[in-house]
Amino acid sequence: MVKHDVASLRLAGEGRRRIEWAAKSMPVVATIRERLARTRPLRGVKMSCCLHVTSETANLLVTLRDGGADVRLCASNPLSTQDDVAASLVRHSGIPVFAVNGENRQRYYRHIDEAIAHHPAVTIDDGADLVSTLHSRRRELLPGIVGGTEETTTGVIRLRSMEKAGVLAYPIVAVNDSQTKFMFDNRYGTGQSSLDGILRATNLLFAGSTLVVCGYGWCGRGVAMKARGLGANIIVTEVNPVRALEARMDGFRVMRLVDACREGDVYVTVTGDINVIDRQHLVAMKDGAIICNSGHFDTEINKVALAALTRSKRELRRSCVEHTLRSGRHIILLAEGRLVNLAAAEGHPAMVMDMSFANQALAVEYLLGNRGKLEPRVYKLPDGIDARIATLKLRTMGTTIDKLTPEQAAYISSWQSGT
Numbered sequence: 001m002v003k004h005d006v007a008s009l010r011l012a013g014e015g016r017r018r019i020e021w022a023a024k025s026m027p028v029v030a031t032i033r034e035r036l037a038r039t040r041p042l043r044g045v046k047m048s049c050c051l052h053v054t055s056e057t058a059n060l061l062v063t064l065r066d067g068g069a070d071v072r073l074c075a076s077n078p079l080s081t082q083d084d085v086a087a088s089l090v091r092h093s094g095i096p097v098f099a100v101n102g103e104n105r106q107r108y109y110r111h112i113d114e115a116i117a118h119h120p121a122v123t124i125d126d127g128a129d130l131v132s133t134l135h136s137r138r139r140e141l142l143p144g145i146v147g148g149t150e151e152t153t154t155g156v157i158r159l160r161s162m163e164k165a166g167v168l169a170y171p172i173v174a175v176n177d178s179q180t181k182f183m184f185d186n187r188y189g190t191g192q193s194s195l196d197g198i199l200r201a202t203n204l205l206f207a208g209s210t211l212v213v214c215g216y217g218w219c220g221r222g223v224a225m226k227a228r229g230l231g232a233n234i235i236v237t238e239v240n241p242v243r244a245l246e247a248r249m250d251g252f253r254v255m256r257l258v259d260a261c262r263e264g265d266v267y268v269t270v271t272g273d274i275n276v277i278d279r280q281h282l283v284a285m286k287d288g289a290i291i292c293n294s295g296h297f298d299t300e301i302n303k304v305a306l307a308a309l310t311r312s313k314r315e316l317r318r319s320c321v322e323h324t325l326r327s328g329r330h331i332i333l334l335a336e337g338r339l340v341n342l343a344a345a346e347g348h349p350a351m352v353m354d355m356s357f358a359n360q361a362l363a364v365e366y367l368l369g370n371r372g373k374l375e376p377r378v379y380k381l382p383d384g385i386d387a388r389i390a391t392l393k394l395r396t397m398g399t400t401i402d403k404l405t406p407e408q409a410a411y412i413s414s415w416q417s418g419t
């Protein structure tokens with residue numbers, strides 16, 4: 001048995017069935033897997049992956065392994081690991097996995113160390129915890145790294161800040177910045193799965209409820225759009241005037257969070273920021289307000305302020321804790337303020353992760369194909385790769401689109417024709 005630290009290998013059978021179920025909705029990744037297995041371009045390449053350990057991630061990992069890669073996996077969040085999937089990857093795929101749902105901070109970082117101990121040539125990260133660990137505590141491994149990929153908005157922001165400070169030691173492809181990633185995964189994936197997390201934790205009726213969405217980025221747009229579909233009244237809060245204007249013209253009410261606190265029944269933060277729901281908001285919310293976060297880190301709700309205001313707390317349901325405040329009012333915190341879609345539900349549906357992970361697999365190939373040619377900077381995948389993924393996805397959905405005629409191609413790229 002390969003080296004591992006998972007909750008229980010007895011869960012492997014259930015994990016395998018769920019991985020196979022996800023695979024049915026991941027035809028683009030399957031096409032890439034079939035090609036990589038035939039050509040083995042990743043032969044012998046050591047990869048350390050820090051990702052949410054879900055059934056979709058399992059399909060990416062076996063794709064890379066079939067391409068010849070020697071992969072190791074740890075979790076990118078202490079609460080997002082699906083223990084049955086982790087067990088199946090170890091037992092059925094022979095992949096070393098270090099991830100246990102509910103692990104504390106110390107064990108979380110010990111698991112990152114285990115993934116790094118592999119001496120990777122490629123890193124695959126979600127949130128940049130693995131990359132920042134390498135740059136702070138394991139610097140001796142940096143010269144051996146060809147490149148890395150980053151899955152999410154917050155990770156890309158951290159890496160760009162490392163690049164700007166001149167400390168990034170190797171090239172990284174920002175998978176998040178591909179159109180076939182952020183327009184679908186962040187919007188439709190986070191939109192649907194965040195509501196799924198709220199529903200599983202509360203069994204709330206959205207129809208008629210007032211839902212406050214903090215942040216109208218790609219994720220926030222998705223949450224607002226899907227909740228409207230279920231009949232909720234939506235309030236959006238923003239700090240960016242263009243995004244706020246867009247929310248207004250999309251038909252949502254827009255106001256300051258402190259004003260929204262008089263009305264909101266449920267609050268979802270999706271900003272990537274810190275203390276968005278702060279003490280002043282917690283004290284202004286209605287009795288029984290439900291708060292949760294779907295941004296990458298559990299920094300968006302000021303949990304220290306909530307703890308200071310709390311007289312007692314009790315778990316009402318799984319991922320649903322009621323805080324009784326000293327004032328006598330109640331605030332319900334879901335999933336400890338961590339990604340509600342992954343901690344209280346199963347994360348994004350495989351149908352969107354198909355595109356995100358197609359980008360991941362092709363980004364790894366791109367990095368290896370350009371070995372020695374890239375600088376230690378954050379790169380976007382070439383537009384051609386995005387278009388290829390979209391074309392493949394459409395084909396698997398049975399959709400055919402028109403092609404430019406030679407006349408049209410010449411016309412839309414010229415300046416001569418006018419009125």
Ligand SMILES: NC(=O)c1ccc[n+]([C@@H]2O[C@H](COP(=O)([O-])OP(=O)(O)OC[C@H]3O[C@@H](n4cnc5c(N)ncnc54)[C@H](O)[C@@H]3O)[C@@H](O)[C@H]2O)c1
Pocket residue numbers: 152153154155182185186190214215216217218219220237238239240243270271272273276294295296297339340341348
């Ligand atoms: N839950 C998931 O599975 C999942 C999936 C993808 C991304 N994410 C994470 O979700 C977060 C948002 O990602 P995104 O792609 O939507 O980013 P984005 O940059 O497109 O949008 C974030 C928005 O939040 C706004 N904002 C910042 N501070 C704010 C504040 N104090 N109040 C109100 N609005 C504020 C910004 O102006 C911006 O419009 C990131 O942390 C990202 O990593 C989570």
